[in-house]
Amino acid sequence: MELPTWDLSDLYAGVDDPRIEADLGESLKQARDFEQRYRDQIASESLTGERLKQALDEYEALLRHESKPQAFAQLLFSTDTSDDARKALVQRVRELGSEISTHLIFFDLEIGRISPEKFARLLDDPVLADYHHYLDHQRKLAAHYLSEPEEKILEETANDRGRAWRRLFTEITSGMKYTLRHGEEVRDLNQSQLMALLYEPDRSLRQAAALALAEGLEKNAHVLNFTHNTLLHEKQVIDKLRRFESPEADRHLDNELSQEMVDTMVGVCVQNFELVADYYRLKGELLGLSDLKHFDRYAPISKDRDELDFQKAREIVLEAFGTFSPRLAELAESFFSKRWIDAVVKDGKRGGAFCAGVTPDHHPYVLLNYTGKPRDVMTLAHELGHGVHDRLASKQNLLNYHPVLPMAETASTFGELLVFERLQRDLKSDEARLAMLCEKLEDTFATVFRQVSMYRFEQRLHQRRREQGQLTVESINGLWQESMQEMFGSALTLGEDHRWTWLYIPHIVSTPFYVYAYAFGELLVLSLYARYKREGASFVDKYFELLASGGSLPPTHMLEKLEIDIGQASFWQGGCDLIRANVPLARELAERTRARA
Numbered sequence: 001m002e003l004p005t006w007d008l009s010d011l012y013a014g015v016d017d018p019r020i021e022a023d024l025g026e027s028l029k030q031a032r033d034f035e036q037r038y039r040d041q042i043a044s045e046s047l048t049g050e051r052l053k054q055a056l057d058e059y060e061a062l063l064r065h066e067s068k069p070q071a072f073a074q075l076l077f078s079t080d081t082s083d084d085a086r087k088a089l090v091q092r093v094r095e096l097g098s099e100i101s102t103h104l105i106f107f108d109l110e111i112g113r114i115s116p117e118k119f120a121r122l123l124d125d126p127v128l129a130d131y132h133h134y135l136d137h138q139r140k141l142a143a144h145y146l147s148e149p150e151e152k153i154l155e156e157t158a159n160d161r162g163r164a165w166r167r168l169f170t171e172i173t174s175g176m177k178y179t180l181r182h183g184e185e186v187r188d189l190n191q192s193q194l195m196a197l198l199y200e201p202d203r204s205l206r207q208a209a210a211l212a213l214a215e216g217l218e219k220n221a222h223v224l225n226f227t228h229n230t231l232l233h234e235k236q237v238i239d240k241l242r243r244f245e246s247p248e249a250d251r252h253l254d255n256e257l258s259q260e261m262v263d264t265m266v267g268v269c270v271q272n273f274e275l276v277a278d279y280y281r282l283k284g285e286l287l288g289l290s291d292l293k294h295f296d297r298y299a300p301i302s303k304d305r306d307e308l309d310f311q312k313a314r315e316i317v318l319e320a321f322g323t324f325s326p327r328l329a330e331l332a333e334s335f336f337s338k339r340w341i342d343a344v345v346k347d348g349k350r351g352g353a354f355c356a357g358v359t360p361d362h363h364p365y366v367l368l369n370y371t372g373k374p375r376d377v378m379t380l381a382h383e384l385g386h387g388v389h390d391r392l393a394s395k396q397n398l399l400n401y402h403p404v405l406p407m408a409e410t411a412s413t414f415g416e417l418l419v420f421e422r423l424q425r426d427l428k429s430d431e432a433r434l435a436m437l438c439e440k441l442e443d444t445f446a447t448v449f450r451q452v453s454m455y456r457f458e459q460r461l462h463q464r465r466r467e468q469g470q471l472t473v474e475s476i477n478g479l480w481q482e483s484m485q486e487m488f489g490s491a492l493t494l495g496e497d498h499r500w501t502w503l504y505i506p507h508i509v510s511t512p513f514y515v516y517a518y519a520f521g522e523l524l525v526l527s528l529y530a531r532y533k534r535e536g537a538s539f540v541d542k543y544f545e546l547l548a549s550g551g552s553l554p555p556t557h558m559l560e561k562l563e564i565d566i567g568q569a570s571f572w573q574g575g576c577d578l579i580r581a582n583v584p585l586a587r588e589l590a591e592r593t594r595a596r597a
């Protein structure tokens with residue numbers, strides 16, 4: 001299969017392009033000059049709106065300039081995490097990035113020290129309208145800042161604390177080989193190749209893959225668990241220094257959501273766990289299995305599954321996007337024609353998929369590991385959704401560009417629903433429709449209920465580390481099993497080899513409590529999609545407007561414009577009801593299929 005690779009030449013020519021060093025040097029100079037010009041000017045009584053706007057404009061331009069070498073190093077590293085030159089470049093830009101930050105810390109701190117009366121006046125100044133949201137949010141963050149010398153120490157040591165452990169985690173998990181033993185066959189596979197086997201129709205192959213995963217993780221458990229424990233404790237210390245009341249509080253602050261809102265959403269999801277169990281009872285019947293295990297979660301209902309080459313995937317996605325609006329298809333098309341996608345599967349490449357937005361004036365990049373499964377088409381739609389979101393938000397300045405995590409999954413999930421509907425429409429038989437509906441449901445469960453379970457696992461994990469000190473891998477294995485079993489009730493028993501599987505999940509390491517944003521995004525988008533189905537073409541502009549606002553408003557304000565109140569349990573229940581409606585639909589399709597057989 002012919003798969004595209006990135007063309008990164010519009011950033012730099014290669015790992016040793018001298019312009020990287022020149023740009024980094026220039027950024028450092030800009031940061032020093034900025035500090036010289038504005039130190040003691042921001043928290044000063046004589047600060048005017050004009051002057052603050054000038055500082056913010058310069059600050060924004062400086063961050064934009066710095067983003068390019070940062071993004072290039074990170075993208076290059078993602079496609080080969082084992083290459084020494086690429087590793088060295090990532091480390092180099094991070095270290096320099098920290099040095100640059102030390103010159104900018106004063107700015108955030110001074111915004112926090114502006115007197116309340118003066119700050120209120122500045123927020124009302126129309127000259128600062130573009131920075132209103134940024135300033136308001138910055139002010140909330142500032143309540144948790146330490147003194148400038150303390151902040152500098154934290155920043156300058158960050159590459160040798162948390163970031164170092166996270167990089168080690170990525171290098172280990174991307175480089176790991178898993179030995180698959182299936183019948184006569186013994187093969188060494190990387191994580192992406194191994195995980196793809198969990199979607200195979202042959203149960204013994206899925207079981208062998210699950211065992212290989214468990215063995216590979218167990219072999220590396222010492223260093224991975226050490227990494228987790230170190231990060232858990234680091235977070236505990238920093239949360240205490242920064243006066244955060246709970247382990248998840250800093251994530252909620254970044255996401256611009258309150259603890260109550262998140263608790264409401266999580267609570268509603270937990271109350272709906274039984275619909276997952278209900279579905280898996282049906283799945284057990286369809287597969288003819290009475291003892292479903294974790295490696296059966298994604299087993300296909302139908303055995304004939306066409307492989308889709310990348311060209312076909314491209315056609316499907318663009319056509320589906322085009323039915324919503326030609327503009328959506330047009331925005332996505334550039335990713336193919338301009339080589340903004342890297343889809344090959346190879347050793348050393350990071351697993352999974354992502355879309356990396358660089359700056360509003362530079363297009364984003366998409367990374368995939370494309371294996372030709374129908375699921376990969378959905379992943380392509382997902383990541384292109386992110387890409388389109390970024391491009392629509394390109395009128396925002398960099399400080400308003402990136403949506404907060406819970407809103408960041410809007411266009412990606414919406415894109416998946418468009419493609420799902422397009423694929424469903426083409427299917428001729430009830431059997432094929434059933435198979436696809438089951439896949440979609442399982443995917444939705446993984447996005448909503450599994451992420452909520454992981455969120456609860458993380459809460460318990462941080463709590464236990466804080467109460468009991470260093471944790472053994474067995475203790476965390478137990479917590480993981482307990483937390484992840486809840487959503488399945490008695491319909492599926494995860495099984496012993498599942499207990500190691502928390503060890504490879506990158507979000508737990510890279511961004512604690514990230515995961516609930518997935519559930520938030522999916523439930524929100526199910527509701528938005530239902531609106532689109534009701535309102536048709538008149539919804540299109542509202543949707544584009546939502547995406548174009550990027551990160552310029554808190555989620556509550558953005559959604560108020562669509563008359564959505566995310567503080568209400570009934571809103572989240574509405575999303576769960578849309579998922580629930582698919583379970584009897586699957587049962588009905590199954591009965592029709594059986595009646596014909």
Ligand SMILES: [Zn+2]
Nearest residue numbers: 382386409412
């Ligand atoms: Zn996403």
